[in-house]
Amino acid sequence: MRITFYRDKCIGCNYCVEAWPERWQMSKRDGKCVLVGGKKKGRVHRAEVGEHEREFNERAAAACPVGIIRIDD
Incomplete structure (x- = not known):
């Protein structure tokens, strides 16, 4: 299963962190979410x-x- 996250459009609402804190965290640097274990390629x-x-x-x-x-298979 693949997760794709368009971080540059994140508004930092924290809902993803509440749903699954093991995979999502809030960045103290810019207040946006971080996909834990994610690899950046361009803006994705x-x-x-x-x-x-x-x-x-x-x-x-x-x-x-x-x-x-x-979320894709």
Whole structure:
């Protein structure tokens, strides 16, 4: 499963962190979320994660008010 996160559009609402703090954290530097274990390529951050995280990351994606988290198989 792959998580794609468009960090430059993050508004720092913290909903993803509340949904799954093991994968999402708030940056003290700029107040935006960080995809833990994600690799940056251009403006996009991606992480390959196990299926056991699906429910939590889908919850994080659904809670994001700006829709910048994608979950793909």
